[in-house]
Amino acid sequence: MNIFITGGTSGLGAALAELYLSKGARVGVCGGTLEIFKAAFPRASGQRLEFYELDVRDRDATRRVLKAFSAGQTLDCVIASAGVNNGRPRDQIASIDFDREHLIFDVNLKGFLHTVEAALEVMLPAKKGQIVAIASAAAYFPLSKVGAYCASKMALVRYCESLAMDLKKEGITVSCIAPGYIDTPLARATQPGLDDIPFLMAPVEAARLAFHVIEGKKELVVIPWGVRYLTYILARLPKCVRERLLRPRQNRMGVSP
Numbered sequence: 001m002n003i004f005i006t007g008g009t010s011g012l013g014a015a016l017a018e019l020y021l022s023k024g025a026r027v028g029v030c031g032g033t034l035e036i037f038k039a040a041f042p043r044a045s046g047q048r049l050e051f052y053e054l055d056v057r058d059r060d061a062t063r064r065v066l067k068a069f070s071a072g073q074t075l076d077c078v079i080a081s082a083g084v085n086n087g088r089p090r091d092q093i094a095s096i097d098f099d100r101e102h103l104i105f106d107v108n109l110k111g112f113l114h115t116v117e118a119a120l121e122v123m124l125p126a127k128k129g130q131i132v133a134i135a136s137a138a139a140y141f142p143l144s145k146v147g148a149y150c151a152s153k154m155a156l157v158r159y160c161e162s163l164a165m166d167l168k169k170e171g172i173t174v175s176c177i178a179p180g181y182i183d184t185p186l187a188r189a190t191q192p193g194l195d196d197i198p199f200l201m202a203p204v205e206a207a208r209l210a211f212h213v214i215e216g217k218k219e220l221v222v223i224p225w226g227v228r229y230l231t232y233i234l235a236r237l238p239k240c241v242r243e244r245l246l247r248p249r250q251n252r253m254g255v256s257p
């Protein structure tokens, strides 16, 4: 089995890479530098693990990398885990940083689009494969100060739902996973009080849950179950009630997985 994971050098992506390696898959990862990759996978030599230096904002480079990884092989699954958030504590954000907002849309959304395009060049002729997007529970309702992040993840959810309909007849599955908080550098950088967040997952735990969604070829799943039900309820509450419930938590810690 050949799996490519964008953002596979850190957090959820790295945990998924470890998990698939333990199942005997050949895994390609991109994200970070070669040094970051070596630090993330100190026992990588001799394993079926390949590192590609790639910024998913580069459309042509993404196509080149996916083509190189798949040369003479099938491409069974691409997991798009590369993502960014504000990168600084939410409680210290006083004004909108438009450069950062652009970066968030470019990586989270356009980076995903580039990944899909590159994957389909290999998967469509083979009429098989699976594309997995890592969205976020933050897709389901607006949260203050992380508008670009919430919007980029909501767009991923809707785009994947549509893509799944179009690619089914081509033999290609599209899965979208919307995690709650995971204890990773992304969440640590952005989220004050992370340790107090309900249902916080270790990357290994999030990877295990994501693995079951992927293997089950499910279309859209919020993980873990506690966040799934919270999200379901919060998204259906009247806006004023939801905001009143979230406000004390947002004021205390900022917010957004």
Ligand SMILES: NC(=O)c1ccc[n+]([C@@H]2O[C@H](COP(=O)([O-])OP(=O)(O)OC[C@H]3O[C@@H](n4cnc5c(N)ncnc54)[C@H](OP(=O)(O)O)[C@@H]3O)[C@@H](O)[C@H]2O)c1
Binding pocket: 006, 007, 008, 009, 010, 011, 012, 013, 030, 031, 032, 033, 036, 054, 055, 056, 057, 080, 081, 082, 083, 084, 107, 111, 134, 135, 136, 137, 178, 179, 180, 181, 182, 183, 184, 185, 186, 187, 257
């Ligand atoms: N942590 C959470 O609470 C949480 C919750 C819900 C959803 N998510 C989503 O889960 C995914 C993984 O996040 P994480 O928490 O595991 O974060 P992380 O530990 O910061 O990992 C993010 C990965 O994405 C890579 N990346 C960032 N920009 C890139 C680019 N332009 N091109 C290629 N790779 C790039 C990073 O590599 P670099 O070293 O190059 O930056 C890193 O390998 C993201 O999509 C995130 O939005 C996270």
